Amino acid sequence: MSLKIIVCVKAVVVGAPGGRVIRSSNSCELNPFDRPPLEAALRMKEEKGASLTVLSMGPPSCAFVLHEAIAMGAARGILVSDPALAGSDTLATSAALGAALQKLAPFDLVLFGTRSADGDTGHVGPQTAVLLDLPLVGSVDLIEKKGAGLVVERTLDGFRESFEVRLPAALTIHPGFSEPRDVPLAGIQGAFEREQVETWSLSDLGLSAEQVGEKGSPTRVTAISKADRRRKCEFLSGSEEEQAEQVAQRLTEWGLLE
Amino acid sequence: MDIFLSEKNRVVRQSVRRFCEKEIKPIAAEIDRECSFPWEVVEKMGRLGYFGIQAPRELGGAGLDSVSYVIVIEEISKGCAGLGLCVSVHNSVALYPILAFGTREQKQKWVPPLARGQKIGAFCLTEPNAGSDASGIEATAIRKGDHYVLNGNKVFVTNGGVADTCLIFARTDPGAGSKGISVVIAERGTPGFVVGDLEDLCGVRANPVSSIRLYDCRVPLENLLGKEGMGLRIGLTALDTGRLGIAAQGVGIAQAAFEEATKYAKQRKQFGVPISRHQAMGMMIADMATQVDAARLLVLRAAVLRDQGKPFSRQSAMAKLYASETSTSVTDMAVQIHGGYGYSKAYPVERYYRDARVTRIYEGTSEIHRMVIARSVLE
Numbered sequence: 001m002s003l004k005i006i007v008c009v010k011a012v013v014v015g016a017p018g019g020r021v022i023r024s025s026n027s028c029e030l031n032p033f034d035r036p037p038l039e040a041a042l043r044m045k046e047e048k049g050a051s052l053t054v055l056s057m058g059p060p061s062c063a064f065v066l067h068e069a070i071a072m073g074a075a076r077g078i079l080v081s082d083p084a085l086a087g088s089d090t091l092a093t094s095a096a097l098g099a100a101l102q103k104l105a106p107f108d109l110v111l112f113g114t115r116s117a118d119g120d121t122g123h124v125g126p127q128t129a130v131l132l133d134l135p136l137v138g139s140v141d142l143i144e145k146k147g148a149g150l151v152v153e154r155t156l157d158g159f160r161e162s163f164e165v166r167l168p169a170a171l172t173i174h175p176g177f178s179e180p181r182d183v184p185l186a187g188i189q190g191a192f193e194r195e196q197v198e199t200w201s202l203s204d205l206g207l208s209a210e211q212v213g214e215k216g217s218p219t220r221v222t223a224i225s226k227a228d229r230r231r232k233c234e235f236l237s238g239s240e241e242e243q244a245e246q247v248a249q250r251l252t253e254w255g256l257l258e
Numbered sequence: 259m260d261i262f263l264s265e266k267n268r269v270v271r272q273s274v275r276r277f278c279e280k281e282i283k284p285i286a287a288e289i290d291r292e293c294s295f296p297w298e299v300v301e302k303m304g305r306l307g308y309f310g311i312q313a314p315r316e317l318g319g320a321g322l323d324s325v326s327y328v329i330v331i332e333e334i335s336k337g338c339a340g341l342g343l344c345v346s347v348h349n350s351v352a353l354y355p356i357l358a359f360g361t362r363e364q365k366q367k368w369v370p371p372l373a374r375g376q377k378i379g380a381f382c383l384t385e386p387n388a389g390s391d392a393s394g395i396e397a398t399a400i401r402k403g404d405h406y407v408l409n410g411n412k413v414f415v416t417n418g419g420v421a422d423t424c425l426i427f428a429r430t431d432p433g434a435g436s437k438g439i440s441v442v443i444a445e446r447g448t449p450g451f452v453v454g455d456l457e458d459l460c461g462v463r464a465n466p467v468s469s470i471r472l473y474d475c476r477v478p479l480e481n482l483l484g485k486e487g488m489g490l491r492i493g494l495t496a497l498d499t500g501r502l503g504i505a506a507q508g509v510g511i512a513q514a515a516f517e518e519a520t521k522y523a524k525q526r527k528q529f530g531v532p533i534s535r536h537q538a539m540g541m542m543i544a545d546m547a548t549q550v551d552a553a554r555l556l557v558l559r560a561a562v563l564r565d566q567g568k569p570f571s572r573q574s575a576m577a578k579l580y581a582s583e584t585s586t587s588v589t590d591m592a593v594q595i596h597g598g599y600g601y602s603k604a605y606p607v608e609r610y611y612r613d614a615r616v617t618r619i620y621e622g623t624s625e626i627h628r629m630v631i632a633r634s635v636l637e
Contacts, residue, residue, distance in 0.1 A: 029272055063265070067266075068269050071269065182302070183273035184305070184307050185308065185311060185320030188266060188269050188270055189315065189321045189322050190315070191266075
């Protein structure tokens with residue numbers, strides 16, 4: 001039987017002129033860390049006939065990330081979108097995504113990127129797996145089907161680890177999994193020709209406004225400011241050999257060279 | 259700027275930009291220096307649909323709109339003007355006339371390999387004695403039995419060195435003046451089809467611009483596009499679309515130069531501050547930003563009109579004129595902001611400056627475009 005895979009993706013902010021974050025298709029792009037899980041799922045679709053749905057949470061202007069995933073080969077996109085979701089922290093986000101995943105159940109596999117390029121917490125995949133009581137393996141770079149489950153592998157702290165995982169399961173995919181594919185133009189035309197993206201509100205998910213958004217978030221970012229990162233530039237003089245000697249000396253002093 | 263774009267157009271821009279950053283930008287200086295055509299990248303572009311942007315999906319194309327088309331050309335040209343030129347000419351003046359004037363059989367035969375980038379197209383109009391005045395064409399296509407026999411010398415053929423499918427403008431009726439000109443498709447490899455040496459050009463050097471000579475080159479009668487005598491009409495229709503692509507190419511080159519110049523102006527220090535803080539630099543940066551935006555808006559307007567099926571000839575002429583003039587002035591300012599480094603091949607603005615110059619010459623010179631616009635205004 002073919003696997004039913006869901007990939008969770010995010011539109012990340014790439015530009016915030018004047019420090020103001022406005023999420024739109026001009027200021028956002030598909031999280032680069034979500035491309036490897038998409039690629040993993042697309043390969044399973046092509047090689048093993050898996051079905052692929054992409055899931056995201058964000059304002060309607062961020063639905064384009066789902067269209068982009070559809071342009072690459074996903075069959076269906078779900079955008080969880082509701083004004084009450086604004087201000088959700090990673091736990092509230094996981095709660096909303098978890099509710100959407102339950103609505104999409106039964107499924108076999110949920111894939112996440114290891115983190116997002118903007119928030120950079122790495123929370124959402126693991127938290128969602130915990131909320132749904134799914135087995136989770138993080139930073140996976142190899143997936144093989146074995147019997148009714150999967151064998152997955154990863155490299156951690158210099159060790160190669162191999163796991164057998166029963167399904168349904170959740171995985172976060174290591175950024176080095178493989179080179180993500182480029183988006184074909186015909187795929188983009190196809191993704192917009194026929195509406196394949198559905199929008200689900202909180203009521204569709206059976207959630208209340210208290211469970212998500214700022215009210216449902218135990219954490220809050222109170223302030224963000226640019227870190228004061230002063231760089232010191234020092235010019236070395238002398239012959240090339242003398243300069244190389246000075247570099248080696250500095251690196252040894254700093255404990256970077258033994 | 260992007261308020262005029264649909265979500266689809268934006269996804270096209272982001273996707274093509276990502277591809278060009280990854281695949282084209284890193285090799286652009288080298289392929290310019292070496293005059294080499296990057297087949298490996300071109301094959302990838304073909305698989306992604308860049309060679310059939312507006313061709314119908316059932317014929318192997320992407321089926322996108324004209325706005326997407328100009329976006330793709332702008333983004334590729336931002337990375338490498340020679341490749342932007344290749345894709346623009348292939349899509350607009352080689353592929354599009356077959357879609358617009360070809361029979362069902364011709365479309366089935368020629369379009370899918372062109373749209374998939376498996377074959378590269380070229381538009382062979384210019385001759386040593388015919389350029390702005392297309393009616394001066396001397397090449398001939400004389401009917402003999404079930405073939406046309408082609409003879410002529412086509413020069414400055416964009417993509418000439420790699421083109422498989424060439425639209426040849428030739429006289430089928432040498433005595434009928436401009437009404438005797440027709441378009442016949444000739445394929446590389448046909449006996450008598452000879453590709454000349456590559457031109458050693460100032461810019462767009464990654465494009466294998468060459469001459470194509472035809473010596474008693476026999477092609478079947480079914481390779482006639484449209485009807486005999488329709489050549490100039492086909493050419494002018496193709497050029498309306500073609501100049502939209504070249505306008506987009508100009509915007510892409512200008513955008514690249516603008517980005518490099520602003521980056522440099524913030525980094526380079528003179529008199530104790532980044533040169534961007536000096537008013538003279540600020541004035542240039544303001545002019546560059548304004549000209550690039552204005553050029554892009556003109557290009558988008560013409561593309562939108564085309565998508566709406568409305569006349570866009572005058573607007574595309576204005577877009578081509580303004581974008582190509584902008585391209586040369588913005589790249590000139592980018593070199594000026596870079597000072598001595600701008601004149602060095604160590605920085606990309608030197609290449610942009612060379613690439614921009616030709617946009618005022620090909621697919622209709624700025625002077626011809628001014629004539630077209632003036633005629634349309636005064637009529």
